[in-house]
Amino acid sequence: MRKIKSWTGILISMSVACFQATLVGGETITLFDGETLGEWESIEFGGEGEVHVSFDGSLILENGNPFTAIVWSGNPKGLPKKNYEISLEAKKYYGDDFFCGLTFPVNDSHATFICGGWGGAIVGFSSIDGKDASLNETRKLMSFDDGRWYALRVRVTDNQVSAWIDDKPVFNVELKGKAINLRAGPIEQCVPLGIANYRTRSGFRNIELRHLGSTLADEGK
Template sequence: MQPPSLQRTIALLVASGLALALAACRTEISDRAPATPPTPAAGTSKAALQTPSVASQSAAAPTPAPATPPSVFPPGRELALFDGKTLKGWRVTDFAGAAPVHIEAAFHGNDPAIVLDQGIMTGITWSNDLPRQNYEISMEAMRVSGGDFFCGLTFPVGKDPCSFIVGGWGGGVVGLSSVDSEDAAHNETTKYMKFENGRWYRVRVRVTPEAIQAWIDDEAMVNLKLQDRTLSIRVEVEPSKPLGISTWSTTGALRNLRLRTLAAP
């Protein structure tokens, strides 16, 4: 027979072993059992009970098509190209032999003007956006001194450039350079006009897909239909693209420069 103390020790060990075994069994059963989802609140919708990925997929709306941005140059818009104080929007054209360009606040005692001093070729080139069809450019131009063109306006006609020459080839030629590879002195737009130094002339050019038109002091000078025509510019004025104004061996002045967009025909 075992002593009572030994019997009590054995009983305690057996009881402890049974307790540990029971706890281990409970833990294993708990790990294997599926988690019980929380009870939804009253009134919860079926969509709300879905998993987040499913719910977000079912709730996602189709991506809308990108909106068409408004036109930068809607018909009828008029833009001043000279603020009377600075060359904002312009840069001095990098012509070989160019003279300085400056602004006079009261040119000849009157309105502010951009003055292109006499060099071999001097000019300014527009550095901002501009339309390439259905627009009209107008300005006042003066030959201050010299004897050649005082307004060589280079402008875009769609993807092609063209120039309207005022007072070229010794002082009196007006026309477009170039049409079918012929410059302003040798194509159907060629005209002759006497210009006085120190006088302002109103110059206006209109561009549409069908034609180029030009006026000096409201007198029609050019009306060129563009079907089956090739437009280009002389290599000397390439730096004026897409829009620029230049002079040749002449001091010129410019004021009241404006651009107006036109409705498509």
């Protein structure tokens, strides 16, 4: 079950307007205005932490037991499935597991970009052929400092999913011949677009979606 906190009923009018129509190549829209949750809804797992906007304009997901997450509730017809990028900045305040699990569309399926999972150090893409980020080809070990902002970006094209942290490549998945899906469990409630953490307090800002268009996607711009 999903619920909206009673004090977050204001919508971000810019996001609503943009998602009523198909985005054109190169167009970027803001998905969080730094003032209200807008079209982001808190997900009720049972044991989830509070979701709120901080005085500094960041979106805070408090430490949950174990999950805290938000899901975008706008018009799904306006959300691209390929040839787009999502970028955001994420900060881990404290915790012992992932501070950002970004769930997003991949053609007719969905996947999750995990940062700091399985004890705080694993980065990767869940899932490929039924294997999550701890088991598949994208698994990478990284350390993350508490209190530091990290710039995250994921790009989805017809044939690839790529991701960067602070503009450094972390994985590039060729989609041909692979089954892309979510890890079974609570993360499935983050469809079609969501952000989660696990036993961790984290913050987010500058959440943006950029439609690449086929030309920009092919050129890798």
